[in-house]
Amino acid sequence: MDHLIAAAIHDAKNSLSSLGVWLDKARSEHDSPALHHATELAARVNAQLVELLALHRAGEGSLRLAVADHHLADFFADLRRELPPGSDPRLQIARSDALEKLGEWAFDAYLVKFVLLDARRNALRHAHGKVTLGAAIDGGFLRIDVEDDGPGFPEPTLQGEQGAMNAHSSGLGLSFARTIADRHTTPDGRHGRIELSNPKGARFRLVLP
Numbered sequence: 001m002d003h004l005i006a007a008a009i010h011d012a013k014n015s016l017s018s019l020g021v022w023l024d025k026a027r028s029e030h031d032s033p034a035l036h037h038a039t040e041l042a043a044r045v046n047a048q049l050v051e052l053l054a055l056h057r058a059g060e061g062s063l064r065l066a067v068a069d070h071h072l073a074d075f076f077a078d079l080r081r082e083l084p085p086g087s088d089p090r091l092q093i094a095r096s097d098a099l100e101k102l103g104e105w106a107f108d109a110y111l112v113k114f115v116l117l118d119a120r121r122n123a124l125r126h127a128h129g130k131v132t133l134g135a136a137i138d139g140g141f142l143r144i145d146v147e148d149d150g151p152g153f154p155e156p157t158l159q160g161e162q163g164a165m166n167a168h169s170s171g172l173g174l175s176f177a178r179t180i181a182d183r184h185t186t187p188d189g190r191h192g193r194i195e196l197s198n199p200k201g202a203r204f205r206l207v208l209p
Helices: 002-029 033-059 072-082 096-100 109-126 172-183
Strands: 068-071 091-093 104-107 131-138 141-148 193-197 203-208
Touching: 002 033, 033 109, 033 172, 068 072, 072 091, 072 096, 072 109, 072 131, 109 131, 109 141, 109 172, 109 203, 172 193, 172 203
Parallel strands: 091 131
Antiparallel strands: 068 104, 131 141, 141 203, 193 203
16 A cells, blocks of 8 residues: 555656646746746645655655765756746845855755755745845754744744644645755764754754765
């Protein structure tokens, strides 16, 4: 049964990816608010299926990360390309010259991208005026922050209560993010992690060793 569930999720994910391609084509020919909303909705559901499949594989011990060295400036440029045309002007991404100084880091770019895109979607949903995405290296760890100026995370989420559902997160995306972060390890036993805080709104921080 577990195999059938995984196969069904995989097939649904591929179908949604194909739907996204057709929606993008339709928007290029004749855009409209309805098509824009449909494209975003398809992308969000596809991301949720990716997260669900990864959590399923993690639970059965078959999740494998494709860790490789990635130039951070190039990775953030790829993130920019993931944003649809006419994306929310409130989103600010770290300057490429600052990212150039960070050089390379080893991580699974595919899964980390999904973590950050989900965090970005949540931040844009709750921001009053601005969302920022940036990175820094601190104490031998790569820190990637997604911050907004909204009401912040509720206390149960900050306290790490499992399955906490609220306006800022369904719980699935956060469980996925924590799983992917934790699976990034080093030979000396260091693990990645997710840090949530409310300095001036919500701050989602992905920390990778």
